[in-house]
Amino acid sequence: MRILLVEDDYMFGDATKTGLEQEAYAVDWTQDEASSIIALETQSYDMVLLDLGLPDGSGLNVLQFLRKQESHTPAIIMTARDALTDKIGGLDTGADDYLVKPFDLHELYARIRAVWRRLKGQSVTLLTYKDMTLDPSTLDVSYNGQKHNFGPTEFRVLQSLIENKGRIVSKESLEDTIYSWGHEVGSNAIEVHIHRIRKKLGKDIIKTIRGIGYRIE
Numbered sequence: 001m002r003i004l005l006v007e008d009d010y011m012f013g014d015a016t017k018t019g020l021e022q023e024a025y026a027v028d029w030t031q032d033e034a035s036s037i038i039a040l041e042t043q044s045y046d047m048v049l050l051d052l053g054l055p056d057g058s059g060l061n062v063l064q065f066l067r068k069q070e071s072h073t074p075a076i077i078m079t080a081r082d083a084l085t086d087k088i089g090g091l092d093t094g095a096d097d098y099l100v101k102p103f104d105l106h107e108l109y110a111r112i113r114a115v116w117r118r119l120k121g122q123s124v125t126l127l128t129y130k131d132m133t134l135d136p137s138t139l140d141v142s143y144n145g146q147k148h149n150f151g152p153t154e155f156r157v158l159q160s161l162i163e164n165k166g167r168i169v170s171k172e173s174l175e176d177t178i179y180s181w182g183h184e185v186g187s188n189a190i191e192v193h194i195h196r197i198r199k200k201l202g203k204d205i206i207k208t209i210r211g212i213g214y215r216i217e
Helices: 010-022 033-042 059-068 084-093 105-120 152-163 171-178 189-201
Strands: 002-006 026-030 047-050 075-079 097-100 127-129 132-135 140-143 146-149 207-209 213-215
Touching: 002 010, 002 033, 010 026, 010 105, 026 033, 026 171, 033 059, 047 059, 047 105, 059 075, 059 084, 075 084, 075 105, 084 097, 097 105, 127 152, 132 152, 140 189, 152 171, 152 189, 171 189, 171 213
Parallel strands: 002 026, 002 047, 047 075, 075 097
Antiparallel strands: 127 132, 132 140, 140 146, 207 213
């Protein structure tokens, strides 16, 4: 999942970005309204996390821009403003959730998962595929009765493939899902992750479409 983080407080933004990347989310961080809108114009995102108070405007303006593009990209407001009028205004502008600072990062992770489930039309936390069950909250994968603990990056790669089951997912698309701006990506990084997944679940679980990408049937 690729996330746009809109936050002008450096310490909070840096801690949030670091935490999300440790969960293997790709995070692009902007610190003002103008650069946030440019990011939305030039990059496709799976989710937006935004503060309301920005040095050159408001996070609500960023949200309004997103919704005027008829984008259904989910957005979570993260702000110290706890007044009921602010919450109502944020949700009515098009936010999918409203989180008041300070908060524990694990609550943010849970809210991201909840919003993502609603977007995908899922009512339960677990993601299932044939004899496989993925638990995004613990990164555990159960397959043919055996439980495997995955690292965050391998888990996100497998999750992306299952969410796109039956479709070819390109190497570039997988890189966009797990690597942030400025992250140096080795030419064979995705191949290494796929190899590790196959080593745990079996070599036939993921099919390589040579020169195009990967697919789970």
